[in-house]
Amino acid sequence: MEENIPALSSAPTVTHCSACYVSVLSEDAFCNNCGYPLKGTEEEQANFKADLAVKEIDLLDYKEKIDKAGKRLYLTAGLLGLGTILDGIKLRGTPYLMAGIILDLIVCAAFIFLGAWSKRKPFAALVSGISLYGIVIILQVIDDPVNIIKGILIKIFIIACLIDGIKAAIAAEKIKKETHLT
Template sequence: MDAQLTPANDFTFCKSCTSTVTTNDQFCADCGYPLTGTEEEQKKFLMDKSYKELNLEEANRMVKKASYALYYVAGATLVGGLIVYGMDKTGLGSTVLLVNAILAVLFAAIGFWCTRMPLAGVITGTSLYALIFILNAIENPLTIVSGIIFKIFIVGCFIKGIKSAIEAEKLKKELNIG
């Protein structure tokens, strides 16, 4: 029998991620913790990991704000459609309401999707918002300035959300989080 068996007592746990490692390993295969490093190297690794985890929490908070912005847009779109429907004198109110209701459902669905796929969700929501903004501006240029404060707030949330989603993905890779 040529196979070498490692005795059960040669196994230990990583101090950083609690993965099983052997006493011969220099670094944890899962997180990169310096198992045989100096105490200073080990402390530095743990401090860097804690710093990245805090940054990841902050990035996730900003992504959550972007998803909330999508919910706000969904609500505002639906309310706008209801207002147009209620004030309609041309007979097109029901069409506007239907289109706005569909858009509201889309924005809400994309907002929910942000919890699963943050970067793709925020980019998709931003793209849909920009497309609607452009189409409205072509149809009626006055819509560019109407509700400008709300639009600036929403675009700001989207920009921060995209930056934060990119940062969160980068940190997840560095922390070996799926």
């Protein structure tokens, strides 16, 4: 049982894992894909399936949180875009106008990019998003300390959701690795 005997020598039959439905060999003790105890007792098999069902539900929950966090990145882009318009009015006729608008648009575009990227690489995108958002807030405060309390609820609303999304991305990755669920 210890060595991986090639299929030829014992001619095992191919069957299907009843947990994840991939092909397995009749001699396998565990499913290579999901770890289902193919030769386990009925109770072990039932426990495994119950556990897998729970993880599947958890994963859906995490995906929802990741999705929500991705949408917050778009919201951030939208709010910054709105800020750009307001800044444009405020800075009209000053030499900072163009520089201010260009910088705002770059940051705005970065959040849109991160929002889209969070669908494929949620952890990296959300960590980048929260870092960039932190930098934006620091710059706003340097510009005018009053900005720390301006829109504080929206800031908390965005940051809390991004943190939630990051935690969910870590947890989802762990489940995916353990179960091969996607």
